[in-house]
Amino acid sequence: MTEVIDAAATLPRQRRAGLIGSPTQTQLLALAMLVVIACLVLPPVIALVQNSLFVMNPDGSHGAFTLDNFKHLVSDKGILRSAWNSVQFAALSTVFSLVFGASLAWVVERTDAPNRSLAYLMTVVSLGIPLIIYVPAWLFLLGPIGPLNELYRNLTGNGGNLFNVNSIAGMVAIETLGWLPMSFLLFAASFRTANAELEEAARMSGAGILTMVLRISIPLAAPAALATGLFIFIKTLQAFDVPKLVGTSAGIKLLTTDIYDDIRAAVPPRVGHASAYSVVLTVLVAGLMYLYSRLSLNASRFATVTGKGFRPRPLPLGRLRWLGGALIWANCIIVLVLPILTLLWVALTPFVRPMRLAAFKSLTLDNFAIVLGSKGYLELIVNTLITAAAAASVTMALMVVCGWLVARRHAFHAVTDQLITLPMILPGIVLSVAMMDVALRSPIPLYSTLTIVIIAFVIHFLPFGMRYTYGGVLQIHKELEESAGVCGASPGKTLLKIVVPLLWPAIMAGWVFVFLNASRDLSTAIILAGPDTKTIAVAIFDHAVNGEFSEVAALGLLWSLLMSSIATGFYLVMKRRGSMVFGL
Amino acid sequence: MQTRRGFIAGASALALLPSAGFAQGQPSAELIAKAKAERQLVWYTGMVVSQVVRPLAEKFQAKYGIEVRFTTTGDSDTVLKITSQARAGRMEADLFDSPGTSIPPLSKAGLIEPFAPEALAKYAPTFKPQSQLYSGIYALYLTTTYNTDLVKAAEAPKTFEDLLAPKWRGKMVWTDTRAISGPAGFIGNVLSVMGQDKGMAYLRELSKQKIVREPGNQRVILDKVISGQYAIGLMTYNHHAVISRAKEAPIAWVKMEPLVANLGVIALVKNAPHPNAAKLFLEFMFSDDGQKIIAEAGYPPGNPDVSPKDPSIGPVTGGFTSTLLAPEISSQESEPLVGWLKIYDELFK
Numbered sequence: 001m002t003e004v005i006d007a008a009a010t011l012p013r014q015r016r017a018g019l020i021g022s023p024t025q026t027q028l029l030a031l032a033m034l035v036v037i038a039c040l041v042l043p044p045v046i047a048l049v050q051n052s053l054f055v056m057n058p059d060g061s062h063g064a065f066t067l068d069n070f071k072h073l074v075s076d077k078g079i080l081r082s083a084w085n086s087v088q089f090a091a092l093s094t095v096f097s098l099v100f101g102a103s104l105a106w107v108v109e110r111t112d113a114p115n116r117s118l119a120y121l122m123t124v125v126s127l128g129i130p131l132i133i134y135v136p137a138w139l140f141l142l143g144p145i146g147p148l149n150e151l152y153r154n155l156t157g158n159g160g161n162l163f164n165v166n167s168i169a170g171m172v173a174i175e176t177l178g179w180l181p182m183s184f185l186l187f188a189a190s191f192r193t194a195n196a197e198l199e200e201a202a203r204m205s206g207a208g209i210l211t212m213v214l215r216i217s218i219p220l221a222a223p224a225a226l227a228t229g230l231f232i233f234i235k236t237l238q239a240f241d242v243p244k245l246v247g248t249s250a251g252i253k254l255l256t257t258d259i260y261d262d263i264r265a266a267v268p269p270r271v272g273h274a275s276a277y278s279v280v281l282t283v284l285v286a287g288l289m290y291l292y293s294r295l296s297l298n299a300s301r302f303a304t305v306t307g308k309g310f311r312p313r314p315l316p317l318g319r320l321r322w323l324g325g326a327l328i329w330a331n332c333i334i335v336l337v338l339p340i341l342t343l344l345w346v347a348l349t350p351f352v353r354p355m356r357l358a359a360f361k362s363l364t365l366d367n368f369a370i371v372l373g374s375k376g377y378l379e380l381i382v383n384t385l386i387t388a389a390a391a392a393s394v395t396m397a398l399m400v401v402c403g404w405l406v407a408r409r410h411a412f413h414a415v416t417d418q419l420i421t422l423p424m425i426l427p428g429i430v431l432s433v434a435m436m437d438v439a440l441r442s443p444i445p446l447y448s449t450l451t452i453v454i455i456a457f458v459i460h461f462l463p464f465g466m467r468y469t470y471g472g473v474l475q476i477h478k479e480l481e482e483s484a485g486v487c488g489a490s491p492g493k494t495l496l497k498i499v500v501p502l503l504w505p506a507i508m509a510g511w512v513f514v515f516l517n518a519s520r521d522l523s524t525a526i527i528l529a530g531p532d533t534k535t536i537a538v539a540i541f542d543h544a545v546n547g548e549f550s551e552v553a554a555l556g557l558l559w560s561l562l563m564s565s566i567a568t569g570f571y572l573v574m575k576r577r578g579s580m581v582f583g584l
Numbered sequence: 585m586q587t588r589r590g591f592i593a594g595a596s597a598l599a600l601l602p603s604a605g606f607a608q609g610q611p612s613a614e615l616i617a618k619a620k621a622e623r624q625l626v627w628y629t630g631m632v633v634s635q636v637v638r639p640l641a642e643k644f645q646a647k648y649g650i651e652v653r654f655t656t657t658g659d660s661d662t663v664l665k666i667t668s669q670a671r672a673g674r675m676e677a678d679l680f681d682s683p684g685t686s687i688p689p690l691s692k693a694g695l696i697e698p699f700a701p702e703a704l705a706k707y708a709p710t711f712k713p714q715s716q717l718y719s720g721i722y723a724l725y726l727t728t729t730y731n732t733d734l735v736k737a738a739e740a741p742k743t744f745e746d747l748l749a750p751k752w753r754g755k756m757v758w759t760d761t762r763a764i765s766g767p768a769g770f771i772g773n774v775l776s777v778m779g780q781d782k783g784m785a786y787l788r789e790l791s792k793q794k795i796v797r798e799p800g801n802q803r804v805i806l807d808k809v810i811s812g813q814y815a816i817g818l819m820t821y822n823h824h825a826v827i828s829r830a831k832e833a834p835i836a837w838v839k840m841e842p843l844v845a846n847l848g849v850i851a852l853v854k855n856a857p858h859p860n861a862a863k864l865f866l867e868f869m870f871s872d873d874g875q876k877i878i879a880e881a882g883y884p885p886g887n888p889d890v891s892p893k894d895p896s897i898g899p900v901t902g903g904f905t906s907t908l909l910a911p912e913i914s915s916q917e918s919e920p921l922v923g924w925l926k927i928y929d930e931l932f933k
Contacts (some may be wrong), residue, residue, distance in 0.1 A: 058696075059695075060667035060671055061671060192776060202714075245799050249797060250761050257602060258800075261762060264660075266660070267660045268660055351811075351828050351831050351833035352808075352810055353810070353833075354811060362832070374634035374638075440668055440669065449675060526656070526658070526661055527665070534655055538655060539633070542656040545656075545801065546659065546803075549803075
C-alpha cells in the first residue's frame, strides 16, 4: 500500500493541480473509500483463493495445500473443444448484446423515433423476471414443441424442426437476451448525458446519418462500449447456467459445464473447481483489464459534458422514423412480449403443453390461485424490497464516489478500481459462503440478518454499479469540478452539487438495475436467509423444487409484475425530482 | 454397524408389515415441559411450505405453544449452513429434512445427534435406522412414465427389457442429476436386481438407446414427457404422475419392478439450541395427526396407520416391489454411488 501512496505523491504537478479542493481532503476521501471497498471485497476474494488451493474438510474448514483443483481443469480430454465453445459463446453473446443494446439506446436517446419509452418499459420488466423462469421460457418457445417449430411443421408438413435451440446458437441467443437490458441501460445513460453538439455539427456540415453514426456517435461511445463489452465477456465466460440448461441434451460442453454439477448438484458443493476456474480466468483477463485501464488515460477526449450549456436535442430521422420505431418494437417483442406470453401460457395451462387451439379450452387460473393461496407473502415481500432497495442505494452511493475518484485518477485510483473489479470473478456461491463465515465470526450479530444479505449484494453488484457511474464521469469534463474547486467547494460538496446531478441518469439506471437483479437473485438470498429473513427467492425456490413449472411461472410472473411496477414508479418519481432539482 | 450392502434393501423390504401392537404413546410430560421452556425451534426444510411445513408448524404451535421457525433450503445449502454454524460455534438449526443427500456429509462431519422418536415404534424398519441418524418421513417411488398421447398403454414398456426396443431410441429422457435419485440410482437398481454381469450387459445395451439427459429435477423431466417433447421418462416419481394425471395431463406410470424407493428423512442437529422442542416436534410429526398432513399433501406417509391419498402410489396398497436406496449410500464421494456414477459417465454421457 505504501507504494501506492508514494505513487500518488509523485503525480505530475499539473495533475495534482487538477485535484479539487484541498488535496488532503480528496486524499482522505479516497483513502476512506479504499478502506471500505477493501473490507467488503477482500474477505470473499481470499476465500476464493483458499478454496482453489486447499482441500475442503468435511466440516467445511480448509485442509492441506493442493493443486488438484487446477489439475482437474485441464484433465478433461476435450478441453480444447470446450475452450473453443466457451470463447465462441462468450464472444458472440458479448458482440450481439453490445450491438443491439447500443443501437437501441441510440435510437431511444438520440432520435425522434416513436414509442421510445417502450424501450425502458421493456428493460425494467425483463430485468424483473427471475432467471429461473426466463431461461426455461425461451427453451420452451424455441424448443422442438414450441410454437415456432410447430408452425414450421404445420406449414411444411415435414416432421423436422426449423431450428435446434439446443446448440451454441441457442445458447448465444438466450444469453444475449439476458445481457441486452444491462447493455441498453449503460448505453442509454451514456447517450443521454453526452452533448449532442458534435453530432449536430456533423449533420450541419452535411454528413448523412450513417456517416455521423460511424464517425461521431460510435467513436464517442467507444469507451463505454469497451468497458461494457469486456465486462459482459468475462461474465459470460464464467456463466454456467445457460450453457448447462441449453447444451446438456445436445451434449455440448463448455469449460463451465462441469462446474454446474460441482456447484448445483454436488452436496456439499465442490467450490474448489469453480474457484480454480475463476483464478485462472482472472489471470487470463488481467491483460485485457490492463489494456482497458490504459484506455481511460485519455479519458478527457471523450468528455462531452462541459461547462457550456448543453441540451441534447433529438435527431429528426425524417423518412426513416418508422425504422427507429420498428427497431424499438422488435426489441420489445423479442426481449419481453414473447417470453411473457410464453410464461403466461405455461402459467395458465394446468400442465405444460404445446400451444395448440385444442389446449385453449383447458386454460385455468388454478396455478395463480395456488400461489396466491399460500400465506406469509407479506413478510417475504417486505424483506425482499428492503434488501433490494438498500443494496441498490448503498451500491450506487459508494460507486458514485468511487467512479468519480477513479475516473479523475485521484489518489489510490488504480488499486480502488482493481478492488472493485474483483467481485466480478467471484462465483455467487463463493461470495455467499464467505459472507456466511464473516457473519458467523463477526462480534456484532450479523448472521441470519437482512444486513448480511444486503452486504453480499453490495459486493456482488459493485462492479456493475461502477460500470454505470465510471462511464458517466468520463463524459463530464473536469472544468466543471475545477471551477467548483476554485470557488472553494470541498470535494464532498463538489460531488453532491456537480457530479451527482450530472450523473443522475446513470445513477438511476444503475439503481434500477441493481434493485431488480438483487430482488430476483436466488442463490445468495437462499444461502444467507434465516428463518426471519426469508425473501421471495425462498418461495420461488420452494415452488421450483416441489411444484410444477406452471406454478413457478405463475409466481414468477406475479413477482416480476410487482417488482417492475415498483421500479417503474421509482424511476418516474426520481426522474421528475431529478428534472426539478437538477434541471435535466 | 450395517454393511453397505444392507442399505440396498431387498425388493420386498418396504412391503414388510410393520410390527403392530405398540400403542400410540403420548410424549412424556418431562419432554413437554422442557420443550415448552425452550419456547421455539428452527427447522431447515425442503418440503412444500404451503401444504406440509406451515400446517405442521401451526398445528404444533396450537397444541404446545412452541413456535416453529422455518426456512426453505436445498440440500447443499443445508450442509453449508450447518457446517459453517458448527465451525463458528453458533448453531441456529435444530432440525433439517432432506431426500437423503445431506445425511452422509453431515454425519461425516459429526453434526447429527442420533435420536429415534417414540412415535416411530410402529413404523417399518426402513424408516428408523439402527444408527438413529435420521427418521424416515415418507418413501417416494421412482419409475418409468410415458406420454399417453404418444404411446398406447398396450405398447408402453413394462419391464427393463422392454426399454431396449429400437422404437424408443432417442425418445427416452432422464435427469442429469448425479444424486442417487437420478441415472445412478437406476444403474444401482439394475445391478442389484440382475447381478453384476447380467446387469452390466443390460446397461451396455441400454446405452445404445441414446437416452437424452436433461438438466433439472424429476418434476422437470416429467413435465417434458407431459408436453410431448419425449415419449418416455425414466426415474420419474409415480406420485408426480398421479398429481398431473388428476389434471388430465397425458401421463401414466408403469410398475417397472422393482421400483426405486427414495426416503424423505428428517434429522436432529448436534448441539441444537432447542433440542427438546425439536424432539417434541418430531414426536408430533410422526404421530397420526402429523402424518395425516403429509398424506393430504399427496405423499405416501411412512406411518402404517395413515393411508396415502391415492393408494396406488404406495407399495403395500399399490402392490409393487421396490429397491430402497437409503440415505447412507447417497454420498457422491463413496461407494457404491461412486461406482454407479462411473458407469453412468462411461456409458450414458
